[in-house]
Amino acid sequence: MNEAPPRQLLVSPIKNGTVIDHITAGEALNVLKILGITGTTSERLSIATNVVSRDMRRKDIVKIENRELMTEEVDRIALIAPRATINIIREYRVVEKKGVEIPSVLIGVVRCPNPGCISNTDEPIESRFEVVEKGLRCYYCDNLITRDIARHII
Numbered sequence: 001m002n003e004a005p006p007r008q009l010l011v012s013p014i015k016n017g018t019v020i021d022h023i024t025a026g027e028a029l030n031v032l033k034i035l036g037i038t039g040t041t042s043e044r045l046s047i048a049t050n051v052v053s054r055d056m057r058r059k060d061i062v063k064i065e066n067r068e069l070m071t072e073e074v075d076r077i078a079l080i081a082p083r084a085t086i087n088i089i090r091e092y093r094v095v096e097k098k099g100v101e102i103p104s105v106l107i108g109v110v111r112c113p114n115p116g117c118i119s120n121t122d123e124p125i126e127s128r129f130e131v132v133e134k135g136l137r138c139y140y141c142d143n144l145i146t147r148d149i150a151r152h153i154i
Ligand SMILES: Nc1ncnc2c1ncn2[C@@H]1O[C@H](COP(=O)(O)OP(=O)(O)OP(=O)(O)O)[C@@H](O)[C@H]1O
Pocket: 009, 010, 012, 013, 014, 015, 019, 021, 061, 063, 085, 087, 089, 091, 092, 093, 094, 097
């Protein structure tokens, strides 16, 4: 039998910032998209994907230096990674740990797939979706997004 390797951090520790742990495997880049973090923003990031985890088979992890994410922004993550945990790091230590909760309303987060929807016209109207049992329902045209939510993120 193989011996378990010593427990260690996959990426170097950060002094201050946020660790998003237990992200559904494969969703790390979508998590960044939801947070509005792209290759051209200035955050210092570490991303680990398909990491073997004790409590899930595989998971992704995102570490963001020098930024403490707020509850409103992280809750959107629950749409694609409901088991994610948000760890706030100060002076190398986890000082706060919280789960993510699916918000009841999403404004300006996903684009309505209906091209005729008022939220897709030149009107200055932000998309608005209600989170219902079957998925996301457009407040303006009742269109329902039931799958591939990540694909609809603005
Ligand atoms: N200073 C740090 N820099 C970078 N990552 C860190 C730092 N401290 C903790 N982490 C990471 O943050 C996450 C949470 O750390 P914690 O020590 O609470 O682990 P844990 O006990 O396994 O937590 P959980 O019960 O949520 O799985 C882990 O992925 C850990 O590797």
